Amino acid sequence: MPTIPFDASRRVILVRAIAHAIDGRPAELNVLVDTGAGRTGFRRSTLIGLGIDVDASEQTIRLNTASESLTVPVVNLPILRVFGVDFLNMPVLCLPLPPTVPADGVLGFDVLSRFRLFVNYKRGLLVAEPFGGFLRGAKFFWQVAKAM
Amino acid sequence: MEQKGEPIEQILERYKGQNAFVVIEVLSVDPKTQKPLTGRVIAVTPDETEAGLAARKAKHFLIRWVGEVAEVIIV
Numbered sequence: 278m279p280t281i282p283f284d285a286s287r288r289v290i291l292v293r294a295i296a297h298a299i300d301g302r303p304a305e306l307n308v309l310v311d312t313g314a315g316r317t318g319f320r321r322s323t324l325i326g327l328g329i330d331v332d333a334s335e336q337t338i339r340l341n342t343a344s345e346s347l348t349v350p351v352v353n354l355p356i357l358r359v360f361g362v363d364f365l366n367m368p369v370l371c372l373p374l375p376p377t378v379p380a381d382g383v384l385g386f387d388v389l390s391r392f393r394l395f396v397n398y399k400r401g402l403l404v405a406e407p408f409g410g411f412l413r414g415a416k417f418f419w420q421v422a423k424a425m
Numbered sequence: 426m427e428q429k430g431e432p433i434e435q436i437l438e439r440y441k442g443q444n445a446f447v448v449i450e451v452l453s454v455d456p457k458t459q460k461p462l463t464g465r466v467i468a469v470t471p472d473e474t475e476a477g478l479a480a481r482k483a484k485h486f487l488i489r490w491v492g493e494v495a496e497v498i499i500v
Binding site: 293302303304305306320321322323324325326327328375376377378379381 | 444446448451460461471473474476477478479480481483484485486487488490492493494495
């Protein structure tokens, strides 16, 4: 899934992702591609829906955002599929996103750094190819050329 | 593919403006893109925890906010 269209008129890059519960149940997610975020995180409703007990999490992290500092739970997400790649047992944050934010979560550096990325904001196209090997690199540059 | 439930866009349009989370069980997906096509409503609630707990009853789910949407986002 190397080239993903997005609606540039929304002024954010929203893409589709799929998370799986321990029992395999999938959840359809709209997530923000946020190159300014260090960690990936999801809404409380999403994590609870996946069967994760957010309030029982023993691990928390001090999160510093552009506007505030807060402590949030860290939980393990059994499977997260982003741009066609599966991330297993991934530690993610439970983010207190306001309801008015049109996303189920945020993709941060921990996920995005596994990919070569190219964004054409004018056309609303994101090219994402996981690192690994000459062929993947060649495929990425071919997709970028098409997305220019 | 057998079409079950109601188109998801249609469901969201029906609840638009209610300032709530709509929890939908996905009943069919596009065979090529795997994107959800149809579903049924499990819950409509402004409470995130309630929405999450309701979603646990579904085999395949999505949760969408159907109220006001922020234009500018700082995370």
